[in-house]
Amino acid sequence: SGVGKAGSEVVTEMNEFFSKASLGAANLGVHGLEGSKQMGALGALFMSRGLSGATVGTNFRRIFDSLADPTRLGKVKEAAAIFGKSLKLFDNKGKFLGMDNFAEQLGQLRDLSGQQIALIFKAFGGKQGLSTDFVQYLSKNGLTGYQEFLDKMNSQADLTDKLSVKMKGLNYQKEVFNTSTENMKAALAEGFAPTLTAIYEAMN
Secondary structure: OOOOOOHHHHHHHHHHHHHHHHHHHHHOOOOHHHHHHHHHHHHHHHHOOOOOHHHHHHHHHHHHHHHOOHHHHHHHHHHHHHOOOOOOOEOOOOOEOOHHHHHHHHHHHHHOOHHHHHHHOHHHOOOOOOOHHHHHHHHHHHHHHHHHHHHHHHHOHHHHHHHHHHHHOOOOOOOHHHOOOHHHHHHHHHHHHHHHHHHHHHHO
């Protein structure tokens, strides 16, 4: 799934992605139009590999929940330090530094082996387990791939307009991601659909 999907299917996949990942993102303080676009870019990066929106969203939810857990994050930082890497994901006041920084920090690990990256993020696995392939790919290709998708989205001026209009019509508040309404997720996904469809077509 993912690659070569029709517009309506892309909307469904994005809905699945947002419904799984958005609460974890909201808990980190990621919200608003900019946050939505960044989330969409991360989702698109993996869905373009053929992964389903639900799979991508579930993995990101686990990553975000782990980032919000000081114990697990501490273990990851300690493991990264063994390989001479320092991951700065929060400021001194404990505020999450955002998705752009998240992609950038993981990008520091791209010269490590897949096994080393898996070892660093072992603490994020938990009982459910996190796809190590997922984290490895994010570390090795995430920064360039994420930026590429973000640039493609930003270059489509109408995407921002569509998202803004849709969000206004849905009483768009700061706590946008905390809402459980289906139409909010649908609106976000529909806003991304034309861009994602264009990106998928270009990739095939």
